[in-house]
Amino acid sequence: xxxxxxxxxxxxxxxxxxxxxxxxxDHGVAPGLHGCRTDFPILSRTFHGKPxxxxxxxxxxxxxxxxxxxxxxxxxxxxxxxxxxxxxLSEEATEAYEAARARVAQFIHAKDPDEIVFVxxxxxxxxxxxxxxxxxxxxxxxxxxxxxxxxxxxxxxWHLLTQLPGIKxxxxxxxxxxxxxxxxxxxxxxxxxxxxxxTHVSNVLGTVNPVRELAQRxxxxxxxxxxxxxQSAPHLPLDVQEMGADFVAFSGHKVLGPTGIGVLWGRKxxxxxxxxxxxxxxxxxxxxxxxxxxxxxxxxxxxxTPNIAGAVVLSRALDYxxxxxxxDLRSWEFELLRDxxxxxxxxxxxxxxxxxxxxxxxREAVLSFSLKGAHPHDxxxxxxxxxxxVRAGHHCAQLIMKRYGVPAMTRASYYLYNxxxxxxxxxxxxxxxxxxxxx
Amino acid sequence: xxxxxxxxxxxxxxxxxxxxxHLDHPSLSGxxxxxLCGDHITVELLLDPEKGTIQxxxxxxxxxxxxxxxxxxxxxxxxxxxxxxxxQTRRQDxxxxxxxxxxxxxxxxxxxxxxxxxxxxxxxxxxMVVSESGGADTEPAGDATAxxxxx
Ligand SMILES: Cc1ncc(COP(=O)(O)O)c(C=O)c1O
Numbered sequence: 112x113x114x115x116x117x118x119x120x121x122x123x124x125x126x127x128x129x130x131x132x133x134x135x136x137d138h139g140v141a142p143g144l145h146g147c148r149t150d151f152p153i154l155s156r157t158f159h160g161k162p163x164x165x166x167x168x169x170x171x172x173x174x175x176x177x178x179x180x181x182x183x184x185x186x187x188x189x190x191x192x193x194x195x196x197x198x199x200l201s202e203e204a205t206e207a208y209e210a211a212r213a214r215v216a217q218f219i220h221a222k223d224p225d226e227i228v229f230v231x232x233x234x235x236x237x238x239x240x241x242x243x244x245x246x247x248x249x250x251x252x253x254x255x256x257x258x259x260x261x262x263x264x265x266x267x268x269w270h271l272l273t274q275l276p277g278i279k280x281x282x283x284x285x286x287x288x289x290x291x292x293x294x295x296x297x298x299x300x301x302x303x304x305x306x307x308x309x310t311h312v313s314n315v316l317g318t319v320n321p322v323r324e325l326a327q328r329x330x331x332x333x334x335x336x337x338x339x340x341x342q343s344a345p346h347l348p349l350d351v352q353e354m355g356a357d358f359v360a361f362s363g364h365k366v367l368g369p370t371g372i373g374v375l376w377g378r379k380x381x382x383x384x385x386x387x388x389x390x391x392x393x394x395x396x397x398x399x400x401x402x403x404x405x406x407x408x409x410x411x412x413x414x415x416t417p418n419i420a421g422a423v424v425l426s427r428a429l430d431y432x433x434x435x436x437x438x439d440l441r442s443w444e445f446e447l448l449r450d451x452x453x454x455x456x457x458x459x460x461x462x463x464x465x466x467x468x469x470x471x472x473x474r475e476a477v478l479s480f481s482l483k484g485a486h487p488h489d490x491x492x493x494x495x496x497x498x499x500x501v502r503a504g505h506h507c508a509q510l511i512m513k514r515y516g517v518p519a520m521t522r523a524s525y526y527l528y529n530x531x532x533x534x535x536x537x538x539x540x541x542x543x544x545x546x547x548x549x550x
Numbered sequence: 551x552x553x554x555x556x557x558x559x560x561x562x563x564x565x566x567x568x569x570x571x572h573l574d575h576p577s578l579s580g581x582x583x584x585x586l587c588g589d590h591i592t593v594e595l596l597l598d599p600e601k602g603t604i605q606x607x608x609x610x611x612x613x614x615x616x617x618x619x620x621x622x623x624x625x626x627x628x629x630x631x632x633x634x635x636x637x638q639t640r641r642q643d644x645x646x647x648x649x650x651x652x653x654x655x656x657x658x659x660x661x662x663x664x665x666x667x668x669x670x671x672x673x674x675x676x677x678m679v680v681s682e683s684g685g686a687d688t689e690p691a692g693d694a695t696a697x698x699x700x701x
Contacts, residue, residue: 159552484565486614488587488659489556496552505588518588518612547556548615550565 140164141530144443145435148528150175161498164533169314169477169524170502171364172345174428178367181427185420193419194393194410207423212409214426218433219359220350221376228382228409229422232373233341234264236360237308239375239412240337241268242388244306251277253305256334258283258291259510260313260320265339266510269308283309285514289316289467296328304334311343315508315520316467317448317477319343326355335381341365345526346444346475348437351376363421368428372421375412382408391415440527448476450531451523455480458538459545466515476525479506482541484549487521493547497540555650556615563619568626573608580669581611582662589613589659591621593666603632609666614659616652621663623647628667637676639664 140162142148149155151173156163165173191204209224216224230236255269259282273280283295291309300307307329312319322338329336337358340349344361351359358381363372377385387394387405391414396404405411432440449470455463455478462483468474482490491503502522505512512518523537576594583590591613596606607629609621624644628636644664645652652660661680668678 486587488589488614489616492552492555492656504586509588512588518590547561548564 141532143528143530144439145527147175147435148530150177151528152176152179154528158498158500159496164499164529164536166499166501166523166525166529166533166537168345168365168526168529169342169506169522171370172367172526173528174367174369175431177431178369178424178428181424182369182420185423189423190420192416204419208417208419211422211426214429215374215422216376218349218429219344219374219376220352222352223379225407225409226376226379226382228375228377228412229417230360230373230375230412231371231418232362232364233262233339233360234362234373236358236373236375237264237337237339238268239388240358240360240377240385241272243385245272245275246386246388248385249275249278249305252279252303253277254279254281254303256281256283256299256304256307258309259285259514260289260291260316260318261308261310261508261510262314262339262341263507263509264341265308265310265337282510285316285511288469289313289318290473291318291320291325296325300328300332300334302332304329304332306335306337307332308337308339310339310341312340312346312475312477313467313508313511314342314477314524315479315506315511315522317475317479318467319347319473319475321473322354322356326357330355342475342477345432346440357381363425363428366425366428367431368425369421372418372425374425377408379408382412385412387411387414389414393417435527443527444476444525445470447525447529447531447534448474448478451476451478451525451534451537454534454538455541458542459483462545462549466511466520477522478524479520479522481517481520482545482548485544486548487519489548490521490541490544493544494537494540497536497543499537499540501537555652555656557650560615560619560648560650563622564615567609567618567622569608569622569629570610571608572610573606576608578670578674580666580672582665582669584613584617584658584662586655586658587614589617589662591617591662591666593621593625593663593670595670597633601632602634603630604628604636605630609663613662616648616650616656617659617662620644620648620660621666624663624667633671633674633676636667637671637674637678639667639678641680 153173189204189207191201193205193208212227213224215227257266257269269280272278281299283299284292286292309325311322326336336356338356340359340361345366357378359376361374364370394406394411394414396406452470464481466479487503491501494501504519573594573596577597579594581592591611594608595604598605607625609625648660664680668680671678
């Protein structure tokens with residue numbers, strides 16, 4: 112961190128206000144939690160002559176200089192293939208790679224680094240489990256239960272499984288205020304369910320699902336529980352012991368890390384039983400013409416040369432996040448959410464629909480909305496002209512769009528480098544858009 | 551500059567789209583979606599078989615200002631025209647009609663209605679060609695078949 116993490120302990124409006132007054136050279140944009148905005152070089156870019164207000168962290172987070180430097184440092188000092196060479200450099204690279212695995216294990220409170228499989232991202236993690244299960248772990252009549260709240264990456268891999276004979280896929284529905292439907296949970300997560308897979312935090316609605324309770328429900332039905340933690344890992348301390356799930360997946364690029372690296376955590380005994388879904392080097396013990404034996408997890412699932420730099424740099428990103436501190440991050444983001452929710456509602460009243468639960472403990476700082484008379488595509492285009500980067504579209508969650516009867520939504524999502532004044536810029540730009548487009 | 555796209559003319563067609571709705575008995579119809587934004591435009595045509603003209607036209611669906619304005623302008627232009635002439639419409643004509651700066655992403659929005667029209671015409675003797683790029687129109691309109699309603 113550029114500044115000591117302890118200087119701004121107060122949270123909420125007061126710290127945001129204070130942050131505003133100390134805005135440095137960064138063209139008057141408030142400096143974020145603990146002044147961290149200056150750690151993120153990309154945020155000093157301007158677009159269309161306006162300083163960038165980045166409100167698309169749910170798509171991918173920006174990277175602090177510490178992470179960018181770590182990437183260069185790896186290739187400057189450590190680059191070699193892992194688990195192969197006997198020379199010192201290769202041993203160092205292997206050590207760094209395995210240390211990264213241990214760091215991730217510590218980050219999510221896994222019992223054993225061997226429960227950490229490095230993958231490309233959440234998508235690959237989920238496909239790894241689905242692909243493994245497809246190889247002889249499912250039988251006719253088995254059911255997989257997902258939810259309407261999922262990102263396509265937690266729908267499509269399971270949909271592919273339904274091509275196997277007799278495998279059924281069901282979806283838990285969503286309430287009007289953006290929570291999982293209790294009656295569906297009771298009706299669907301029952302005996303005969305092989306796996307219940309659900310998102311921890313919705314990338315559209317911001318809903319924080321009660322993971323422990325849902326995992327318990329899965330287990331009571333004799334099913335396994337998979338948690339998509341892509342949107343929770345950046346914002347909530349993850350403790351896989353406490354969550355009680357069997358598999359947890361997340362992506363490095365959303366937690367300040369690089370693209371192309373992600374994590375699958377699985378209970379050791381389950382990973383031991385899971386067949387590999389990809390074959391290649393690195394993952395085998397012995398290859399004969401008729402018979403192949405595989406290595407134990409996690410290497411069984413890491414065929415080919417892995418993203419070594421990605422794993423090492425991800426561990427640096429987790430270091431950065433840990434130094435920020437969860438308490439400060441949680442209260443900073445809650446204030447961003449509360450403030451944005453109020454400002455948007457005050458400014459547009461009945462002309463804005465904000466989806467998802469009201470600000471509270473079960474809601475993250477992701478705000479998807481519809482502005483009356485204005486198509487999200489036009490909103491995002493015009494906001495871009497004002498330097499405000501938001502996402503418009505179906506956010507890879509078409510079941511949610513269908514649930515609320517809209518083709519697309521506009522989404523503003525926040526992270527540690529945002530401040531409440533970013534929302535002022537958003538609202539100001541939205542007022543112009545609203546005036547232009549409303550009939 | 552993005553604001554330049556939203557000229558008075560465009561906004562007028564967006565807020566008061568011409569030919570919006572359904573025909574009672576369309577002779578031809580075609581649809582096109584833009585998966586990027588979830589937009590969907592359907593163009594319905596009523597043909598005058600004697601004169602070989604488009605007697606009436608409607609469009610419906612859901613879209614951004616650019617795709618709705620483009621559909622509104624396109625349908626206004628082709629109403630009453632001979633089918634054979636309409637089939638000659640090119641993306642360049644549409645761009646000229648809109649005459650606003652369009653990024654490659656937003657050109658897709660502008661072309662949604664033209665592609666819907668091309669689909670409607672694809673089974674007639676006057677199929678229409680919409681090119682992907684700004685260059686020569688060499689590509690066929692796609693293999694989508696128009697839905698033909700009973701007369
Ligand atoms: C909830 C959720 N799950 C899964 C993913 C997929 O992550 P990735 O594209 O990194 O594999 C995303 C990313 O947008 C997400 O938001």
